[in-house]
Amino acid sequence: MTDILRAIDLSKRFRKTVVLDHLNMSVPEHSVYGLVGPNGAGKTTTIKILMNARQPTEGLTEVFGHDSRKLSPEDFTQIGYVSENQQMPDWMTVEYFMNYLRPFYPGWDAARAENLLRQFELPPDRKIRNLSHGMRMKAALASSLAYRPRLIVLDEPFTGLDALVRDELIEGVLGCADGATILISSHDLSEVESFASHIGYLDRGRLQFSEEMTSLVDRFREIEITLANPSQSSISWPATWLNTEQSAAVVRFVDTQFDPERTIAEVHHLFGNTHQISVNPMPLRAIFVTLAKAGRRAA
Amino acid sequence: MKMRQVLHIFKKDVRHLWFEIAVAMTVVAAFTFTGARRALWLVDPATNRIAAWTLVMILLPLAWWTLIARVIHDEVLPGDSQFWITRPYSWRSLVGAKALFILAFISLPMLLADGVIVRAYGFPLEGELSGLLWSQVLLAIVFVLPIAALSALTTGFVQLIFAILTPCVIALGVAIVAPELVLGGFLGGSDWVKTYYVFLLISVAASGILVWQYSMRRTAAARSLAVAAGILAVLGMTLIPWSAAFRIQSWLSKRRVDQSLVRVDFDSGSRWLTRAVIEGDDRVRVELPVNITGLPAGMIAKPEGFSVHLQAPDGAMWQADQLPLRIASKMGHKFSLEATVDGAFYRRVKDEPLKVRGSLYMTLLGNRRTVRVPFGDRFVHVPRVGVCSASGGANRQSYFLICSSAFRFPPVLVSYRFIESAKEAVQDVWSSTEPRRAISYSPFPAELGISPVSQDFTFSTVPLPLSEAMVDTVEPLAHIRRNLEIDNLRLGDFEVRPAPVSP
Numbered sequence: 001m002t003d004i005l006r007a008i009d010l011s012k013r014f015r016k017t018v019v020l021d022h023l024n025m026s027v028p029e030h031s032v033y034g035l036v037g038p039n040g041a042g043k044t045t046t047i048k049i050l051m052n053a054r055q056p057t058e059g060l061t062e063v064f065g066h067d068s069r070k071l072s073p074e075d076f077t078q079i080g081y082v083s084e085n086q087q088m089p090d091w092m093t094v095e096y097f098m099n100y101l102r103p104f105y106p107g108w109d110a111a112r113a114e115n116l117l118r119q120f121e122l123p124p125d126r127k128i129r130n131l132s133h134g135m136r137m138k139a140a141l142a143s144s145l146a147y148r149p150r151l152i153v154l155d156e157p158f159t160g161l162d163a164l165v166r167d168e169l170i171e172g173v174l175g176c177a178d179g180a181t182i183l184i185s186s187h188d189l190s191e192v193e194s195f196a197s198h199i200g201y202l203d204r205g206r207l208q209f210s211e212e213m214t215s216l217v218d219r220f221r222e223i224e225i226t227l228a229n230p231s232q233s234s235i236s237w238p239a240t241w242l243n244t245e246q247s248a249a250v251v252r253f254v255d256t257q258f259d260p261e262r263t264i265a266e267v268h269h270l271f272g273n274t275h276q277i278s279v280n281p282m283p284l285r286a287i288f289v290t291l292a293k294a295g296r297r298a299a
Numbered sequence: 300m301k302m303r304q305v306l307h308i309f310k311k312d313v314r315h316l317w318f319e320i321a322v323a324m325t326v327v328a329a330f331t332f333t334g335a336r337r338a339l340w341l342v343d344p345a346t347n348r349i350a351a352w353t354l355v356m357i358l359l360p361l362a363w364w365t366l367i368a369r370v371i372h373d374e375v376l377p378g379d380s381q382f383w384i385t386r387p388y389s390w391r392s393l394v395g396a397k398a399l400f401i402l403a404f405i406s407l408p409m410l411l412a413d414g415v416i417v418r419a420y421g422f423p424l425e426g427e428l429s430g431l432l433w434s435q436v437l438l439a440i441v442f443v444l445p446i447a448a449l450s451a452l453t454t455g456f457v458q459l460i461f462a463i464l465t466p467c468v469i470a471l472g473v474a475i476v477a478p479e480l481v482l483g484g485f486l487g488g489s490d491w492v493k494t495y496y497v498f499l500l501i502s503v504a505a506s507g508i509l510v511w512q513y514s515m516r517r518t519a520a521a522r523s524l525a526v527a528a529g530i531l532a533v534l535g536m537t538l539i540p541w542s543a544a545f546r547i548q549s550w551l552s553k554r555r556v557d558q559s560l561v562r563v564d565f566d567s568g569s570r571w572l573t574r575a576v577i578e579g580d581d582r583v584r585v586e587l588p589v590n591i592t593g594l595p596a597g598m599i600a601k602p603e604g605f606s607v608h609l610q611a612p613d614g615a616m617w618q619a620d621q622l623p624l625r626i627a628s629k630m631g632h633k634f635s636l637e638a639t640v641d642g643a644f645y646r647r648v649k650d651e652p653l654k655v656r657g658s659l660y661m662t663l664l665g666n667r668r669t670v671r672v673p674f675g676d677r678f679v680h681v682p683r684v685g686v687c688s689a690s691g692g693a694n695r696q697s698y699f700l701i702c703s704s705a706f707r708f709p710p711v712l713v714s715y716r717f718i719e720s721a722k723e724a725v726q727d728v729w730s731s732t733e734p735r736r737a738i739s740y741s742p743f744p745a746e747l748g749i750s751p752v753s754q755d756f757t758f759s760t761v762p763l764p765l766s767e768a769m770v771d772t773v774e775p776l777a778h779i780r781r782n783l784e785i786d787n788l789r790l791g792d793f794e795v796r797p798a799p800v801s802p
Contacts, residue, residue: 053379073387081385
């Protein structure tokens with residue numbers, strides 16, 4: 001699978017503030033890549049650099065294999081970009097906006113555009129300035145899906161939207177994706193976990209991990225051990241164990257590289273005999289909370 | 300550049316900005332109407348509605364600037380959140396659409412308006428075509444390009460106004476404290492060299508900013524370029540020496556006249572005119588009488604600038620560049636030129652024989668032409684000037700002469716006379732070498748100005764029956780430099796102390 005988006009050793013500083021710190025990331029073609037992380041992690045900056053809306057301080061980003069700084073109008077005919085804080089031409093009506101954009105895109109599908117307006121229940125004769133935030137996002141999305149883009153980039157598209165509108169938008173995106181690659185950023189994992197095929201976790205400008213959802217869920221386990229011989233001696237924890245807690249007889253931790261044989265062997269090596277070892281799969285949300293906590297402790 | 304995309308964006312801008320366009324067109328129509336009516340001023344004074352004209356002259360640039368800012372801000376360039384930057388816009392098409400808009404709603408209407416006004420004054424349009432086109436170029440350089448560039452660096456009106464006002468306030472502050480820093484010296488007829496340096500700088504910097512911003516949107520770098528251009532403009536205004544301007548003027552001088560015999564000498568016959576006047580601020584004003592000889596027949600010399608070195612026997616030296624040229628007195632071809640000397644230098648050398656080495660920069664003028672302008676309502680075409688009209692007042696005791704020139708004041712010295720009919724005596728209103736206004740030797744067919752017609756007006760209230768007016772012109776034929784040498788000049792011998800002013 002080829003990578004349709006790449007960030008190579010990407011750094012961005014605003015004066016002395018480091019927003020992106022030697023970020024390396026790639027988004028495989030046809031994937032739905034969820035870029036998640038807390039507010040201020042650098043998600044929007046990464047996407048803006050990918051879209052050539054901002055310049056990197058160091059490093060490089062590529063879209064369709066081209067340096068983002070050289071994205072041509074032809075490249076943009078294959079990109080649908082929607083952002084939460086996008087400035088729209090407020091004076092245009094929804095219909096005029098769609099009609100205005102149509103000649104820019106050779107692949108504009110008028111029937112699909114009409115369907116999208118209907119599906120999103122957008123009033124064609126209403127000015128964009130008079131639309132609610134949710135309606136504006138729908139208008140932006142409709143105008144970005146009508147030409148069947150090869151790449152759809154959604155930057156925090158669900159912020160400030162109620163659940164119903166969010167579901168409508170997701171439905172709209174997935175319904176029109178036609179195998180397009182989707183990069184979607186969000187600070188809330190639950191917004192993307194239901195449909196993302198890949199996930200990247202960005203924190204303080206660094207990508208903590210980036211992998212397929214299935215492998216991510218497979219390798220994280222919450223483990224609780226009841227010790228046979230309680231001991232108070234200090235233990236050197238393996239680097240792959242996070243959020244370690246130890247009382248006299250019970251040890252709890254999250255193994256980030258769970259492998260049944262290796263993990264059990266490590267437990268026996270560190271603690272000797274155990275009464276009980278309980279291994280629990282983790283929901284995605286718990287994985288992220290663990291990572292965020294571990295990251296803060298490390299900082 | 301895709302022409303279809305250019306037209307598509309242009310149509311969108313027209314649809315969005317129809318109100319601003321309508322306002323601008325209304326102001327241009329008012330400009331055309333009031334401008335054309337002013338042509339009838341002498342015939343019908345009621346047509347000269349100064350207040351309306353002044354208002355239109357203020358509103359017109361405001362309407363242009365609003366239109367330019369609005370059309371460029373329709374696709375704001377600084378920032379990263381505008382919808383259009385992630386759409387398949389070609390930057391060339393976007394620039395093309397904006398340029399087309401400005402051409403269609405600023406340049407073209409002004410071209411037509413200027414044409415109508417100039418025609419109303421009686422100028423043949425075909426004869427004024429170069430001036431008409433060049434004036435549009437100057438309007439674009441001064442009124443369109445800088446505002447377009449600033450609009451490309453700002454996100455809205457508030458930022459734009461701030462960007463315009465900040466340098467204006469700084470320049471005003473500096474101009475109050477040290478006016479020469481902002482304006483530099485006035486270079487006389489060659490002042491246009493400085494002006495065109497600024498025009499060139501504006502054109503290059505503003506075009507560079509626009510191309511840079513539209514192609515790359517690197518606002519911080521483009522803003523730095525704008526600041527650098529502003530500093531270069533001020534430095535140019537301040538630092539361009541008048542001698543360099545005069546050299547450029549001489550180089551451009553097309554006419555070749557025999558100037559081999561022209562000389563400038565210290566006028567030893569009028570040695571008594573030499574003076575060293577002690578002035579209050581520890582300065583000494585040295586006046587040197589000179590005589591210009593060898594001028595070809597029919598020519599007059601107009602001194603433009605004077606550069607002089609005073610050297611003492613011990614090698615101490617003082618250099619004075621005088622511009623604008625100060626002429627203490629004038630009698631035919633005899634001039635008394637002024638140079639300012641530092642008081643300390645003067646006190647040190649005043650009793651020593653000084654060696655004076657100077658250069659006088661002059662313009663030679665000739666080809667005198669005289670045109671009669673009879674009193675009446677009709678316009679008379681006056682070559683080199685434009686059209687003139689003379690009128691006797693209702694009671695025959697006041698007489699008026701008004702001359703209109705298209706796109707620039709004529710690059711000639713003009714003087715006006717009224718003729719007394721009974722005695723055929725001539726009443727000289729102005730002498731021929733002292734122009735009524737500053738002459739510009741600019742070789743270009745238009746000067747910067749919103750109004751396409753400049754007017755000059757004179758009158759006589761002599762209680763005599765006058766028959767007609769006359770317009771005399773002489774044209775510049777050559778710009779030359781001649782050296783001046785004076786030996787053994789003891790300034791102390793000519794010292795003059797101004798008499799104390801009695802309370």
